[in-house]
Amino acid sequence: xRTIIMVSLFFCLAQLSYAAxxxxxxxxxxxxxxxxxxxxxxSSGALSFTQGYGQYDGYHVEICRHIASDIQVKLGxxxxxxxxxxxxxxxxxxxxxxxxxxxxxxxxxxxxxxxxDVAFAHTAFIEEVRIAxxxxxxxxxxxxxxxxxxVSTTGSQPVQILRxxxxxxxxxxxxxxxxxxxxxxxxxxxxxxxxxxxxxSILAGNIANARDPRAFVIVGEPLSLEPIAIMLRRDDPTFKxxxxxxxxxxxxxxxxxxxxxxxxxxxxxxxxxxxGLALSExxxxxxxxxxxxxxxxxxxxxxxxxxxxxxxxxxGIFCRGIVTGQSIPNCLSKDxxxxxxxxxxxxxxxxxxxxxxxxxxxLVALSIGLPVGALRTIxxxxxxxxxxxxxxxxxxxxxxLVQVFIWYFVVPSLLASxxxxxxxxxxxxxxxxxxxxxxxxxxxxxxxxxxxxxxQAAKALGLTTLQSYRYxxxxxxxxxxxxxxxxxxxxxxxxxxxAFAVSVPELTMFAMQAQEETARGIEIYAAVTLIYVLSALxxxxxxxxxxxxxxxxxxxxxxxxxxxxxxxxx
Amino acid sequence: xNLDTSFYSWQLVTNYLAxxxxxxxxxTACATLLGTLLGVCLAxxxxxxxxxxxxxxxxxINTMRAVPLVMLILWFYLLVPLFIGRPIGAEMAAYFTFSxxxxxxxxxxxxxxxxxxxxxxxxxxxxxxxxxxxxxxxVILPQAFRHTTPILLTQVIVLFQDTxxxxxIGAYDWLKGFxxxxxxxxxxxxxxxxxxxxYFAVCYALSRLVFNLKTRLAVSSEL
Numbered sequence: 001x002r003t004i005i006m007v008s009l010f011f012c013l014a015q016l017s018y019a020a021x022x023x024x025x026x027x028x029x030x031x032x033x034x035x036x037x038x039x040x041x042x043s044s045g046a047l048s049f050t051q052g053y054g055q056y057d058g059y060h061v062e063i064c065r066h067i068a069s070d071i072q073v074k075l076g077x078x079x080x081x082x083x084x085x086x087x088x089x090x091x092x093x094x095x096x097x098x099x100x101x102x103x104x105x106x107x108x109x110x111x112x113x114x115x116x117d118v119a120f121a122h123t124a125f126i127e128e129v130r131i132a133x134x135x136x137x138x139x140x141x142x143x144x145x146x147x148x149x150x151v152s153t154t155g156s157q158p159v160q161i162l163r164x165x166x167x168x169x170x171x172x173x174x175x176x177x178x179x180x181x182x183x184x185x186x187x188x189x190x191x192x193x194x195x196x197x198x199x200x201s202i203l204a205g206n207i208a209n210a211r212d213p214r215a216f217v218i219v220g221e222p223l224s225l226e227p228i229a230i231m232l233r234r235d236d237p238t239f240k241x242x243x244x245x246x247x248x249x250x251x252x253x254x255x256x257x258x259x260x261x262x263x264x265x266x267x268x269x270x271x272x273x274x275x276g277l278a279l280s281e282x283x284x285x286x287x288x289x290x291x292x293x294x295x296x297x298x299x300x301x302x303x304x305x306x307x308x309x310x311x312x313x314x315x316g317i318f319c320r321g322i323v324t325g326q327s328i329p330n331c332l333s334k335d336x337x338x339x340x341x342x343x344x345x346x347x348x349x350x351x352x353x354x355x356x357x358x359x360x361x362x363l364v365a366l367s368i369g370l371p372v373g374a375l376r377t378i379x380x381x382x383x384x385x386x387x388x389x390x391x392x393x394x395x396x397x398x399x400x401l402v403q404v405f406i407w408y409f410v411v412p413s414l415l416a417s418x419x420x421x422x423x424x425x426x427x428x429x430x431x432x433x434x435x436x437x438x439x440x441x442x443x444x445x446x447x448x449x450x451x452x453x454x455x456q457a458a459k460a461l462g463l464t465t466l467q468s469y470r471y472x473x474x475x476x477x478x479x480x481x482x483x484x485x486x487x488x489x490x491x492x493x494x495x496x497x498x499a500f501a502v503s504v505p506e507l508t509m510f511a512m513q514a515q516e517e518t519a520r521g522i523e524i525y526a527a528v529t530l531i532y533v534l535s536a537l538x539x540x541x542x543x544x545x546x547x548x549x550x551x552x553x554x555x556x557x558x559x560x561x562x563x564x565x566x567x568x569x570x
Numbered sequence: 571x572n573l574d575t576s577f578y579s580w581q582l583v584t585n586y587l588a589x590x591x592x593x594x595x596x597x598t599a600c601a602t603l604l605g606t607l608l609g610v611c612l613a614x615x616x617x618x619x620x621x622x623x624x625x626x627x628x629x630x631i632n633t634m635r636a637v638p639l640v641m642l643i644l645w646f647y648l649l650v651p652l653f654i655g656r657p658i659g660a661e662m663a664a665y666f667t668f669s670x671x672x673x674x675x676x677x678x679x680x681x682x683x684x685x686x687x688x689x690x691x692x693x694x695x696x697x698x699x700x701x702x703x704x705x706x707x708x709v710i711l712p713q714a715f716r717h718t719t720p721i722l723l724t725q726v727i728v729l730f731q732d733t734x735x736x737x738x739i740g741a742y743d744w745l746k747g748f749x750x751x752x753x754x755x756x757x758x759x760x761x762x763x764x765x766x767x768x769y770f771a772v773c774y775a776l777s778r779l780v781f782n783l784k785t786r787l788a789v790s791s792e793l
Contacts, residue, residue: 042742042746042750043750043753043754049754050585050586050750050754051585052581052584052585052586086742087740088660088739088740089740091659091660091739091740094651095659179737180749180753181753182749182752182753182758183758186758186759206756208756209753209755209756209757210756211574270577270585270754270755271577271754271755271756273756393770393774393777394770396773397727397731397769397770397773397774397777398731398766398769398770398773399731399732399734399745399769400731401734401735401737401745402734402745402762402765402766402769403766405762406762406763406766409758409759409762410759410762410763413759487635490635490636494636494637494638494639495638497638497640497641508638508640508641511641511644512644512738521644521648522648522649522652525641525644525645525648528641529637529641529645532636532637532638532641533633533636533637536635536636537636
């Protein structure tokens with residue numbers, strides 16, 4: 001046993017101490033190791049996706065493989081191994097910077113801000129941000145979005161672009177966020193959103209995958225153009241030159257149209273779907289005159305990113321408008337910001353959503369958990385007992401994230417009446433049932449802990465079973481379970497963070513979206529964490545107060561004494 | 571509703587799910603092991619005679635228990651690189667965060683196990699001439715562990731479910747495996763249902779195991 005523990009400990013520490021090193025210029029590294037490492041995405045449409053264990057493919061991946069073979073020729077290597085590492089939008093830039101990957105072949109927009117950290121190769125793909133709607137919805141341009149529900153994906157740029165566009169044209173719409181592109185599309189498909197604003201290739205991919213692709217159309221002018229480029233390390237001009245040269249050859253010798261056909265117009269693995277994304281004028285223009293211009297040069301209007309150059313903590317970020325990105329003076333006392341609102345107000349509204357979802361959830365948990373727990377101690381009928389224990393086991397053995405998703409997307413397609421339930425109620429219900437399963441177990445344990453004699457005495461006095469529970473057992477049991485109920489109440493506040501998965505604009509969603517927009521992660525996360533801790537503490541105080549109030553005078557429910565020392569503060 | 575389950579296959583398991591399940595299990599195992607070690611230290615600190623130590627430990631435990639795990643994961647992923655000057659991978663961040671987070675929960679469970687022991691046990695240990703450390707090591711902790719093993723294991727099941735939260739930093743866990751398969755096959759609803767069934771199967775089997783263990787331990791302690 002001891003050896004096993006030591007071995008697994010060693011294994012854990014080995015995992016922890018792993019870190020990428022390598023600082024030498026890229027080509028030297030490739031020559032020395034005989035290996036080139038490509039950063040790829042698991043699911044970025046036809047640009048870059050996994051075929052399964054260790055296999056990656058897509059338009060950008062194939063271009064990267066072509067570049068790799070050019071590098072092999074250039075370096076005169078007999079053999080060059082290509083390694084793939086899956087990256088995410090959160091870690092791709094750092095992995096390029098620290099040398100873990102040599103080329104990132106995914107779906108990264110070339111922006112000025114990112115050029116401070118990494119370099120981009122010549123653009124081979126220009127993305128258009130567009131609007132997908134259901135066929136026959138009557139929406140054909142951004143102006144038609146007035147009063148509609150529009151979904152986009154958390155932490156992505158189109159949200160900001162749309163917000164800025166809408167403000168310029170004075171259009172009010174109800175913006176919601178999906179956890180990822182697939183969820184955003186489900187919101188459109190299930191009728192919870194009227195339009196999905198996103199990169200056209202992502203829209204096309206999701207439509208191609210839908211049960212009935214003909215039910216959806218992409219409409220309107222592109223809201224913006226985004227050059228999507230292969231990313232490489234900064235400060236390695238020789239390497240960039242080589243990569244650009246390789247790309248230029250592909251572009252000028254006409255190899256790219258065939259690649260475009262293969263990935264965007266013909267069936268692709270794993271399921272043989274067809275993207276159906278026609279070659280855009282903008283992409284064609286980029287092939288004709290290869291360049292690495294950043295997104296800013298493509299934009300027809302300017303989006304303010306409120307990223308400040310402020311060193312250290314910058315709390316002023318909370319007083320900036322979410323549309324203009326400008327500081328608003330006296331933002332604490334003002335209510336009207338001319339159609340704009342500040343990050344502070346957004347934060348406070350997110351807090352309210354968190355409390356609403358957790359509050360309703362806890363009510364559901366108590367009103368279901370108490371009777372279920374009490375019933376489980378009396379029920380003799382085998383079927384009813386089985387049903388009750390099935391309820392508890394199902395709701396506590398599936399991750400809450402999965403449960404929320406099922407309540408939101410799967411249940412409405414079985415029960416039509418569920419469709420009209422707003423997202424926050426769905427999450428409250430899911431959280432409530434998840435917590436009810438746990439509360440019921442505590443209630444049951446609380447009742448079972450009471451000596452049998454109590455119940456027998458109550459019966460002997462002529463009380464019915466219901467009366468015995470009401471006047472004898474429950475009053476005692478409920479008092480003993482206040483401490484575990486306190487943890488459940490604190491837990492439900494924390495667990496409400498999953499609400500963002502179904503686009504309730506609560507604290508965690510605020511944290512992720514505002515962090516993306518402002519690039520001031522520390523201030524945003526600190527504020528959100530503080531609010532969570534504060535909420536949990538208030539709940540804790542309230543429950544402690546209730547515990548003291550409910551205490552039967554003269555009884556002492558102190559925990560067993562601390563061994564070895566005098567009882568310290570609990 | 572008509573479900574399209576034509577893509578449920580062995581390929582789905584080997585290509586998408588196996589890698590995620592392996593990471594979820596590794597993460598659970600690591601967090602359990604490191605979490606228990608750190609948790610024991612915290613539990614001892616929490617009932618220590620030294621006031622500062624006790625306060626520090628309880629501050630740590632209370633903070634960890636008040637912050638949502640998702641936020642903690644995001645923090646760790648964002649902050650640690652600032653201190654050590656280079657980015658850490660999503661998986662590494664997950665190993666650290668989960669170990670630190672679980673240690674707070676394990677500490678409270680172990681402390682309750684220690685405090686539930688009759689005071690006579692520690693007195694007897696001291697009376698036999700053992701030192702404080704020896705009493706803890708040979709008398710108190712073995713019993714506390716024995717009593718709290720079912721609760722610890724139940725917490726491990728919760729931990730296994732919580733590994734699904736690493737989606738926030740893009741690590742590839744079991745749920746992520748389902749999600750990616752769902753996206754690439756274009757069948758998210760079917761894969762989420764499959765995920766629910768798979769998680770239920772694993773967690774339910776584990777909770778039965780814990781239940782059996784609990785009855786066994788309860789019987790043997792009465793003897």
